[in-house]
Amino acid sequence: MTGCSLSPLSAAESAFVFADFLVVPVRIHLLSAKEVPALHTTLVEADIQRILGKVNKVWAAAGIHFSLESVQREEAARQDLYDKEVAKTDLAWVKRHYSEKPRITNAFNVYYIKQFGVNGVYFPEAIFVKDTASLRKVENGLDEPLPRVTSHELGHALSLPHRQNVTNLMASGTSGFALSADEIQRARAAAGNFRWIKPAGTLFAEAGRHFDQGQKAEALKIYQSLALLPLDSPELTQVRQRLKAGAGR
Numbered sequence: 001m002t003g004c005s006l007s008p009l010s011a012a013e014s015a016f017v018f019a020d021f022l023v024v025p026v027r028i029h030l031l032s033a034k035e036v037p038a039l040h041t042t043l044v045e046a047d048i049q050r051i052l053g054k055v056n057k058v059w060a061a062a063g064i065h066f067s068l069e070s071v072q073r074e075e076a077a078r079q080d081l082y083d084k085e086v087a088k089t090d091l092a093w094v095k096r097h098y099s100e101k102p103r104i105t106n107a108f109n110v111y112y113i114k115q116f117g118v119n120g121v122y123f124p125e126a127i128f129v130k131d132t133a134s135l136r137k138v139e140n141g142l143d144e145p146l147p148r149v150t151s152h153e154l155g156h157a158l159s160l161p162h163r164q165n166v167t168n169l170m171a172s173g174t175s176g177f178a179l180s181a182d183e184i185q186r187a188r189a190a191a192g193n194f195r196w197i198k199p200a201g202t203l204f205a206e207a208g209r210h211f212d213q214g215q216k217a218e219a220l221k222i223y224q225s226l227a228l229l230p231l232d233s234p235e236l237t238q239v240r241q242r243l244k245a246g247a248g249r
């Protein structure tokens with residue numbers, strides 16, 4: 001067996017400690033389309049868990065963690081327009097297929113659709129990624145396209161431009177996922193401009209206050225956003241213990 005693999009990061013390899021990880025909520029939209037199979041994603045929630053797990057291994061290098069706010073399955077709007085618009089080079093048409101449901105503004109919104117002209121596209125309002133994305137494999141690249149494309153578009157959301165070094169996350173169309181020190185700094189600075197992106201240390205303290213005041217539901221919600229951080233720390237041990245105790249009730 002050859003090919004690309006992503007070795008799991010251990011705490012020792014991450015340059016960031018728990019308190020400094022920035023936690024970025026993401027809402028995933030699985031677009032359905034009764035009339036147009038090309039719009040209808042066949043991904044399911046288990047795929048999203050797997051994809052996000054790999055996204056978070058890529059972004060752990062920057063001390064950035066994407067937490068799943070929710071997964072929504074939504075029927076696409078204006079399915080009648082798809083055939084006419086799919087060939088357009090200006091990709092703004094894809095936004096017509098938002099469902100009527102409002103997008104939340106305190107998370108990044110990522111839509112999965114079956115098929116369109118590029119692997120993925122970033123707009124300030126939303127990211128679109130297609131199920132059928134394919135990439136040029138490079139040495140030490142990521143082992144599947146969807147986490148790489150999702151990670152790349154989230155890089156744009158955090159202000160990163162393209163950098164055409166094939167092993168880099170921000171190269172176009174490759175499986176590379178490296179981030180330079182400069183990109184790490186820039187992405188973290190950009191994350192700091194969103195008031196809804198907070199350091200794990202701040203969230204942990206907030207959850208602790210809720211917990212101490214008996215506001216268990218609020219505490220557990222925050223703990224859930226922290227539970228999958230890809231490292232070990234005393235804070236995370238407490239997070240996991242409290243989640244386990246909370247789930248047992």
Ligand SMILES: [Zn+2]
Nearest residue numbers: 152156162172
């Ligand atoms: Zn790009």
